[in-house]
Amino acid sequence: MEKAILSVRNLKTYFFTQRGTIKAVDGIDFDLLPSECLCLVGESGCGKTVTALSILGLIDSPPGRIVAGEVVYHDVNLLKSSREQVRQIRGKEIAMIFQDAQSALNPVLTIGDQIAEQIKLHLKFSRREAKERTVSLLKEVGIPSPAEAADYYPHQLSGGMKQRAMIAMSLSCDPQILIADEPTTAVDVTIKAQILDIFRRLKETRQMSLLFITHELGVVSEIGDRMVVMYAGRLAETATVAELLGNPRHPYTVGLINCLPDMTQGNDRLQSIPGTVPSLIEPTNGCLFHPRCDKALAICRRQKEPSVLVNQGHSVFCHLYSPAETSQPC
Amino acid sequence: MTNWLASINYITGKVGGIRKLILILMAALLGVTILLDVLVVEKIFDPLGYLYIALGTLAVLYGIYPLYTSRRLVGYYWERASQNRLAVAGLAFILFLILLALIGPFFTTDPTATNFEEKNIPPLGFTIEESVYHPETQQSISKTITGSGKHPLGTDNKGRDLLAMIVSGARISLQVGLLATGIAVALGTLIGVTSAYLGGKIDNILMRFTDIMMTFPFFLLLVFIVFIFGPNLAFIVLVIGLTGWTGTARLVRSETLSLRTREFIMAAKALGASDSRIILAHLVPNVISLIIVIATLSIPGVILAEAGLSFIGLGDPSVTSWGMVLRAGQQNLDTAWWVAVAPGVMLFLTVLAFNFMGDGLRDAFDPRSAV
């Protein structure tokens, strides 16, 4: 197996509020391999975005704090690095695309300015060079008449164009890793397809790893190489996309897949996972999914779920597959 | 009994809620007393009395009553506001001040009672050396004057008890602050909400009018009007109230603009509620938190405006306000510092307390600051 470009180990990011400690990310591990597209999947609020922000050290503190774990990028633990070191990596080597381009772009600066400032900063380009590069980037993401568009303010662009500009911005310094946080959620269907097209093209043309955060399995199946399923701040299951979608093990993953409308079968009712995501404040010793799990065992309530390697590169975090566990469903 | 209740229900149903009924009744009552006042020679209330009643009614209907009906929400806000220690301290001081103004006069002497035998006595615990030159003997006599418990804060150059003057001033400052702010905020809210809700031409006219009002420098206008028509406390309150609503109107308008398209307003409209009902029953209660913050934060300005008027000699001479004491005291700062310091400090603390409280309330009402 290739050496991971980015390894996340036992990452724990908590938010300390007046109402208690929210364990938004509670001990997750994964590796991002060179030139692969890893999808981070889960419901809203399961900690996907927090994980991404934790990697870049962008957690607002207070109230958030990374309490444990390491994020190793090229043998450097970013969590132990100085702010300055991390800052040098941000945008230049690890870039990020945010969910809502509308609010992620600064309303009072032109698109070109927002893209060029990063180029000037990291690549030490002159004004003119930065401008040229900006235009070519805008062209690359498919913005018509890019030279003019560079002088536009975000409000003068449509939602899809903004998202493209956002992508162009993230690509501006040829990053090694691109983290895309639900880039297709806030746009409508046709644009979504175009955006996905861009990502697919980027995968082909550029040698970079993509950490793609989404809650849509359809998107994952289109673009992902491997995927990681998260639930309530913890890992549920990780495998290649094909393996996981074809052979899901974790009851939560199974539930997620069942939620998808299956066109091949004439099922007229969509299934859903009963219950809601648990509060992340109340401490529990056991598996966080057990209240919603139809296969829950007695042990699920008492003991944290173990990691079980069920197949080559396919791990599941569930008592059901624990070799030690043979007890009956409760 | 049930008959009686039923008829009340019937009436309230007709006019659109108990709140409106009370409003109508109070307006009628006020109208009748004003009529009586005009027709009958004997005065029933002075002008301030009417203001009190009118604003009190409004405060009950749009302040206390909603607070009572939504105790849980109030409890939530209180919990959040009470996190801010400065705001709690401010509130405590304001409550103390209100208490002082209400019951203080019963424990202090008459603030206008002079005693030239006891002039310029320093506060309790201070001793001053006073040198008095006498033209007949051509001698300067040095006197040592020590503060005593009889006048805990000392006396001024007419031998008036400073504590009594401060207590009286608290009453005046609070009156001016609350009443003038009340008028300004009520007017500003009405104009702001109406303007935003009705939109179009009316919005345009009201906002242009607001712009014009804002082009007058506030204090210049105040001095101008008070100089021309004479300084009278009720009049000063009225002038401050009638000129100070512009900021409120603007803020309330922009807040209402964002409410106007919300679902509950749409729903009310769809159910055929009248414009006045939507404004009074739906929009105003929803900007009440903003209004409370604006009111709290504009009280200090009003109090300072009154003090400033007094300072330049345009205060109502028939009342003892802090500004009046300050004005008298600053002439004698070198010989009797306490006369200027006491009202100055009170003015400062009061303004500070309202600012602290206003800021705390703003944070408490602000959903973004929830952590």
Next chain:
Amino acid sequence: MPMKKNWLRDYIIKRLFFALIVALGILTVTFILVRIGPTSPADKYLANIAARGQDVSQAVAAIEARYGLDKPLYEQYINYVANLGRGDWGWSFSTSMPVIELIKTHWIYSFQLIFLSSILGALVGILIGILSAVRQYSKTDYIATFFSFIGISIPNFWLGVMLILLFSVKLGLFKTYYDSGIPIFSLDNLRQLTLPVITITTGMLAGYTRYTRSAMLDNLRKEFVRTARAKGLPERTVIGKHVFRNAVLPLITIIMFDLGSIVFAGAYFTEIVFGIPGLGRISFNAIFADDYAVVVTVTLISAFLILMINLITDITYTYLDPRIRYD
């Protein structure tokens, strides 16, 4: 962008027209207010006339006749407006100067004070406000907040007197009054403006600190700030460029409004206390002297000034915030 220029020009013309109408309205209202008041410019002479044992009514009539105050109100008004139309702002009988000369002579005394105070207040206030917002809930923030509230709450007529007593009388560091003999553009003048500027700045600075803090906080948690950080921009750039550019709009409104309203009235107390012959004292003395030519002019100019400042603010907005467009 020629498009922008077109609508902006139309907009400016519209606003100027509006300002003209407002000015005329204000002129009329002020004129009537001054003239219908129960006081007469001759009132203040009464004591003096009486002390000389004079026939008062004759003297009062003489003074009123001299200034045309015995004519019917509408005639006075028409005369005044007609003169105004010819560019004649009238004669200030309480200072014996053409009104326009009076304002020309004295505006600099107020302006230097307000200019210095505003610059100082805005610069320091904004810096402290930014610091306070960036380190929200830190010790710095608490101290800044606390002192800014104290600054807002001190009545400045009181502060001025206290400063003089302490620094001028007790410590002898400054003169007890403003010496108008010192040239405006000199270090000595800057030195003697220290206490007055401190007096005005205290309140202003505190206000600006509060406004900046809250405007910065409004924007600090916005997503584009996160984007800026994700781009690896240094914190300096993130705060100074991305956040501040967004926070500066409400600040400009407030600073400009202060500037507009303070010119004639705001520095009055400071002018009184420090004996500065600025427009504040000119305006208020004119009110007390029933000198209608000055009162009307002052109100008119200050209203016009505020309208212009509003217009400039609004135009500045279109450059600072490209989303804004007036139609």
Next chain:
Amino acid sequence: MIKLKIFIFLLMALVLLTSSCRVAREAGGDYISGTSAGDAETLNWILAADAASFSYSGHTLDSLVTYDNEWRIQLRLAARDVEVSGDGLVYSVTIRDDLKWSDGSKVTAEDYVYTLKNLMFSDWLNYPYQSDWQEEIADEIVFVTPEVVSEVTFTLTRRTVDPEFIYTVRGLTPYPKYIATKYEGDAEAFTQAPEFNNLSYTGNLGPYRFVEWLRNDKFVVARNPEYYLGKNTGAPYFEKYTIKIFGTPAIVHAALEAGDITATNIDPDKVGKFKGMEQINIHTVPSSGYMLLAYNLRDNGWEGLKHKEVRQALSTAIDKELMIEQVLYGFGEPAFSFIPNTSPWYADKGIAKYGVAPLLDKEKAKELLLEAGYATRKTDGSIEVGDKEGKPLKLTLITNAGNDVRESVGYLIQQELAVIGIEVELKFVPWATELGKYLRNKVPGSDQEAAFNNGAGAVSEEPWDLLVIGFGTNPLAPSGTDVFYTTKGGLNFWGFFNPRVDDLFKRVKSAEALDEEVRKELYAELSRLIAEEQPVNFLAFQLANAGFQKSVQGIEPGINMGYNYHLWYFE
């Protein structure tokens, strides 16, 4: 030999010393006079009606004569004192022949006569003090007749005798005819004439020349090297003389203490503090201002006040010395009539001195009220004051708000009258309100224009009983005070109508009063009559305290302290 040398040295030193005494003193230093009173309104003195305006222009323009502290004549522009013909009708004025306007032309009698005839008496300029120069002949008001006699002499001819007209004449100042003719007939042009507004015409007529007048800030004049009185003395001795206007009195005192200004007036309560300062001199001098308690004798005042006995009773109850002690910190003299004791016409023989022992007696006051029917004797012998129905008396006292001394006097009167059982309600009102609603009066229902004395039957808009106010009397010409006390007096707002007083004022302005002894007797009679009638309770003549830096020399403290201010100098 050595001795001789020493002798010569000593001799030379002596010569040097004495000569330095004779030679004109070196001028030097800036004199800054601080005030918190209002600024002047104009330097064009003929338009002025306020005190500051006269004082400003006075620094560059002397009058014909002035008076020292003992009211002795000091010649200024006049070559000798005004001469009056035996019948008291012709006044002859001779001016110095070395007076020059700024263009170098001579100041002549023609300038004076022009100023009188074409400016002061004109109907286009509206000189506010025209009545000073008018007389009444057969119900017609006419001006006196000025006439040029020679280049330096002119006469003023009256048709009726007014013994005190001479004081008006002595105060006359001229306008330059050669400039004034340019503006003649156009009041607006005259008002705005640059020469008159910057005093550029005053030549050698005053000790100082105009430099700058920054409104609400300072009035600056500089030493006039050509001053006609400075030929031998080199006067004046200050390079610059500045009147600095402060916004608030507190700072004026601080400025004197800090040495930033040369002189200012000191409030009575601060005198002790400044007396203790090494560097400050304080001179306590009399003033002609007096405070009084007016009784409303009109129909909307308490009807009891119409009785002389009641007024006397109230005046008996108010302790003037206590008031001076406590309110004025001792800086005052009890007043009993309108003539100050610094006046040459002052007489106290036979004057009823209400308010000081023995006419200060609260019991006596009650008895007087009992006699007048405004009190009842109770069974225990004590007297209870009340109105005709026996109800408690409540009087309203008015004074203008913001005047600390008058407010204090109001409080003290409240205290004093409370002792005899009269409740006094104090009402402090703004000056404009006091003028409009309390002093001005008219017959109710009539279409009269409200004035200060619309005769019997007129009342003020708001009712009042007592009123504290201050007035001044010209110590040399007290007859001007008739405006307050005669039936037709334009300021007789309290409604005092007494034929004997009218008659005495008429006589004091008639030929018989040309005899100074007769006049003195008439004034004594008037003082006695008015003190007896008590239309007002004269309270006190105030003393002023002028504070100077010790370095100022040459001051002669007294009522007209500034008369020789051109001779003051810095040490």
